[in-house]
Amino acid sequence: MEYILHLLILICIYSILSQSLSLVAGYSGQISLAHAGFYGIGAYAAALMAVNFGTPAILNLIIALLISGIIAFIVAKVAVKTVDDYYVVITLGIQVVIYSIMNNWQSVTNGPLGISGIPTISLFGVPLESKWAFLALSSVLTALVWFILHNITKSPFGRLLRALSEDEIYTDSLGKNVGQAKVVSFVISGMLASIAGVLYAYYISYIDPTSFTLDESIFILSIVIIGGMRNLRGVFLAAVFLVLLPEILRFVGMPSSIAANMRQIIYGIALIIVVSRKKKKPGIVFKNMDNCEDNCTKG
Amino acid sequence: MMQIILNILYTTFIYLILSKSFHIYYVTHRFFNIAQSISIILGAYLVFLFVRETNCPFWFSIFSSVVLCILIMLTAEKIVYLPLGNRGVEGWRMMLVSLGINVVFLNVIEIVWGSGMLSFKSWGTSIGVNIGNAYLSMVQLWSLGVCAFLSILWGVLENNTTLGMKIKAASSNHDLIPVYGLNPYHVSLIGMFVATLMASFAGIMIAADIDIIPTMGFDWMMFGVVAMIIGGMGGMRTMVLGSLLVAASQHLAAYYFDSKWMNATAYIILVIFLFFRPFGFSGKKLKKTEV
Numbered sequence: 001m002e003y004i005l006h007l008l009i010l011i012c013i014y015s016i017l018s019q020s021l022s023l024v025a026g027y028s029g030q031i032s033l034a035h036a037g038f039y040g041i042g043a044y045a046a047a048l049m050a051v052n053f054g055t056p057a058i059l060n061l062i063i064a065l066l067i068s069g070i071i072a073f074i075v076a077k078v079a080v081k082t083v084d085d086y087y088v089v090i091t092l093g094i095q096v097v098i099y100s101i102m103n104n105w106q107s108v109t110n111g112p113l114g115i116s117g118i119p120t121i122s123l124f125g126v127p128l129e130s131k132w133a134f135l136a137l138s139s140v141l142t143a144l145v146w147f148i149l150h151n152i153t154k155s156p157f158g159r160l161l162r163a164l165s166e167d168e169i170y171t172d173s174l175g176k177n178v179g180q181a182k183v184v185s186f187v188i189s190g191m192l193a194s195i196a197g198v199l200y201a202y203y204i205s206y207i208d209p210t211s212f213t214l215d216e217s218i219f220i221l222s223i224v225i226i227g228g229m230r231n232l233r234g235v236f237l238a239a240v241f242l243v244l245l246p247e248i249l250r251f252v253g254m255p256s257s258i259a260a261n262m263r264q265i266i267y268g269i270a271l272i273i274v275v276s277r278k279k280k281k282p283g284i285v286f287k288n289m290d291n292c293e294d295n296c297t298k299g
Numbered sequence: 300m301m302q303i304i305l306n307i308l309y310t311t312f313i314y315l316i317l318s319k320s321f322h323i324y325y326v327t328h329r330f331f332n333i334a335q336s337i338s339i340i341l342g343a344y345l346v347f348l349f350v351r352e353t354n355c356p357f358w359f360s361i362f363s364s365v366v367l368c369i370l371i372m373l374t375a376e377k378i379v380y381l382p383l384g385n386r387g388v389e390g391w392r393m394m395l396v397s398l399g400i401n402v403v404f405l406n407v408i409e410i411v412w413g414s415g416m417l418s419f420k421s422w423g424t425s426i427g428v429n430i431g432n433a434y435l436s437m438v439q440l441w442s443l444g445v446c447a448f449l450s451i452l453w454g455v456l457e458n459n460t461t462l463g464m465k466i467k468a469a470s471s472n473h474d475l476i477p478v479y480g481l482n483p484y485h486v487s488l489i490g491m492f493v494a495t496l497m498a499s500f501a502g503i504m505i506a507a508d509i510d511i512i513p514t515m516g517f518d519w520m521m522f523g524v525v526a527m528i529i530g531g532m533g534g535m536r537t538m539v540l541g542s543l544l545v546a547a548s549q550h551l552a553a554y555y556f557d558s559k560w561m562n563a564t565a566y567i568i569l570v571i572f573l574f575f576r577p578f579g580f581s582g583k584k585l586k587k588t589e590v
Contacts, residue, residue: 031395077574078573078574081573081574082573084389084390084391085331085390085391086528086573088331088394089331089524089528089569090570090573093521093525093565093566093570094566094570096521097563100563101563103559104559104560104563218398218402221395225395258410261406261407261409262406264402264403264405264406265403265406265407267399267402268398268400268402268403269403270399271396271398271399272379272403275392275395275396276383276388276392276396
């Protein structure tokens with residue numbers, strides 16, 4: 001039972017990460033490979049505050065949101081000057097820089113050794129020691145992020161994002177501030193990703209840079225692409241599928257020595273197949289929902 | 300300081316070949332092929348296979364590895380990229396497909412050869428050649444020679460053959476390829492062939508100097524990409540400048556701070572360039588700018 005709860009918590013964390021990335025990659029059409037960086041910023045901010053100053057979790061969450069928001073704003077201001085594959089390259093570069101800082105700034109982050117001894121999360125003085133309690137908190141935060149993103153994507157701002165992802169020049173010619181919309185969506189996405197980071201840090205109680213690598217960004221992007229880039233429900237279900245995939249491989253009887261590589265190979269093949277499909281906005285697993293959601297949000 | 304200058308020179312030449320390789324693929328296909336990092340490591344791993352596991356002669360192993368690497372990439376080209384290109388799939392989607400191919404190949408390589416460091420070197424460590432109280436190893440000297448040869452060869456082919464000039468002209472406007480009477484399919488194959496040849500040679504040279512690990516291909520390829528972007532998609536001269544700037548900033552960062560900041564330095568330079576000078580040294584405009 002404990003293991004099932006563990007998987008459910010991971011699903012919540014990856015759901016937050018992938019849905020928040022979907023705002024940038026799906027709705028505003030900017031494929032970012034820096035998402036694991038913001039996930040890491042949230043985790044490190046919360047861990048450093050909790051371990052060094054013993055501050056309450058709510059305050060740490062707010063600080064994590066603020067720090068990731070500020071960094072996302074700076075990054076977006078730079079990245080917004082590029083489009084398409086250049087945008088991917090620059091976000092990839094930013095991911096490497098964030099990872100290098102986590103890995104090399106030893107006096108603050110403790111480098112590759114990471115930060116251990118992160119205390120149990122407490123809400124209003126009540127420690128959430130059991131996995132059930134942590135799952136409840138994770139579920140609430142996942143639902144909250146989903147609710148926020150659902151409202152953003154249904155709002156005029158969401159329609160602006162969709163418009164700019166379809167035709168940036170045309171949207172600009174309508175007098176819409178395309179650059180600002182891109183920056184705002186990137187900042188919101190980065191801040192929401194940091195929530196997942198805070199949850200992860202408190203849940204595992206130990207963090208190190210290897211959890212926030214480029215591979216993690218690629219994994220999160222794979223979830224978004226497989227789920228359907230503008231489909232929050234599809235992205236959630238893809239997160240469930242991809243988090244549970246290693247367990248499926250275990251049932252198949254895959255040797256543990258190659259299980260991790262086989263998992264990556266399956267992600268890679270899924271990415272190739274889904275992106276190669278003819279639809280402009282890819283999504284394979286939950287195709288019908290993708291159509292429904294797109295239709296539902298028109299007008 | 301002389302040693303740093305020599306290190307910068309060596310790294311500049313490697314980056315130049317990698318950035319040229321990436322550039323040739325880009326102008327003939329119009330997308331960033333991330334799977335080119337596989338050409339870099341596959342060449343090196345195949346040399347390891349021939350030299351260490353089948354005891355083939357070294358030079359024969361290099362030749363066979365490069366040929367095999369080209370054939371494998373040709374297969375990926377024919378099965379995946381060309382059909383997608385014919386369908387007019389956008390560049391960013393092609394790039395994501397190449398990312399998927401990169402992930403698949405990288406993990407297959409890890410399953411076959413493991414994720415640890417391997418070496419195909421059969422020669423011992425030597426001091427190398429003394430240049431002004433600094434040293435350049437024989438492998439590095441050979442690498443410099445090969446890089447210079449490949450750069451000059453491509454420059455001659457590009458500027459002195461009809462096909463080369465047509466490809467060069469078409470690279471500034473992809474729609475001109477059929478106008479010049481060129482077959483887009485053949486242009487893609489030639490681009491893939493030359494790019495894979497250069498990348499696999501570069502990978503073998505790097506591996507001969509510092510050995511092989513699966514993840515090194517991606518790192519080196521990205522440094523080449525950064526050099527290419529900073530160079531500004533112009534000719535060989537701006538690409539040399541881009542490669543020199545990346546190599547110099549990395550080695551100086553390692554000298555004044557710590558070698559662990561070398562990777563980050565390259566990307567910080569990239570970010571600074573894209574912010575203040577998005578078209579790089581050449582100033583040549585592409586479609587990649589903000590509205």
